[in-house]
Amino acid sequence: MTTTRRTTMTALAVGLALIMTGCGGTGTPGESGGTPESYEQAEARFTTMADGVHAVIMAIEPADWAVVEGAYGAHPTSCQIGMSEEAGYKLSAVRGIELPGRDAEGIADAAAVALRELGVEPEIADRGEGDAREVTVTGIGGIAARTVVTVRPATGQVRVAAETDCAPGSAHDLATEVFAEERLPADVWRRLPAFDGPASVPAFSFPAGGPLYYDESGTPIQPQPPAG
Template sequence: MHSVIMAIHEGEWVVDQGSFGASPIPCRIDGEVSGYTFSWARVLEPTEEIDVDAVVAAATAAFEEAGVEASTATFGEGDRQEVNVIGTGGDVGRGVVTIRPGRNQISASATPGCIPGDAADLSDMVFGGQFVYKGASLRFPAFEGPDWQPRFYFPEEGSPLYYIEDGTPIDPQPTQTEFPVAPYGE
């Protein structure tokens, strides 16, 4: 999806409503909570007026380049028009680029569907438990831009300290050029 949004606009896309895409979320398979999924969403409100046809073409081409089948659906008209480019299959699962020209907004979202497994166990494997930085969990960036790299820990800005669950600082601290490995501190 990073390739899709960068094909549309190489600016900074805001992470929408906590949907970073890295945290496993429990989901149901055959009525039982026995799987996990992910929720990834980004929003762009460009300063220039949206060229709907150009965005549709860029999103479609990026989906297809990623091996994802793309289709388009348009709803409403005028200020209430919404154009969706829907990508299905491949690594994306289901990705949607929604263009709202009346709001001058483009959003993108993706979910891979429900995958068998335990969301909590996966979260522990990825994050190595809950970590505290000045009382707040800061594992994720607030936006995704052209130089973005997937990460599952504190943002690159500044020099945050990383801690293990008992409050002891990790030694040595992870560097910004070297991604830490979970579980941290072991």
């Protein structure tokens, strides 16, 4: 199993352990947290984020982007709502690609244009020098609470990450609906798409018995089965 897949499995295992044991503040929030969102509201929240991230990555490079560390975006994790003690859920999506030799400013500009078209005003920052140089494009609101595009010119690595606000609701209950199982198995990550490409369509339902996107060793299955 590759180091990347081991990291993915570890991250998901930790997240799942928190959800299933109640650590990290899972559970349905009370009055200060607001009315728990329905599955349909959560799906709409996910789709807005996923469609936005897809638009940004396709504007940068219309190719298959890897889903980094299993962060497809449909797996809820627990969070704390504002300054209260109420628990909620959030969704996060991370996509990555290597574009060696590509101009970092050009990538940042393409991302900025895409965000503006989505109604998000971006902020571009260029920090560091040499191998440590990093160009970032940050957008607040719109498709997600925060969207960040990170370009590392020395390696050609490009990463796009988005995270929703902490919404009222139980991460455990939502995960149960997304994956159609009360107790999620350790290899639930195999049900999540490994890539986001030109023909990808956001999916928010991954029940047991559905398509698998990774084999037992953690290698992405090729070709990937259609999501949804």
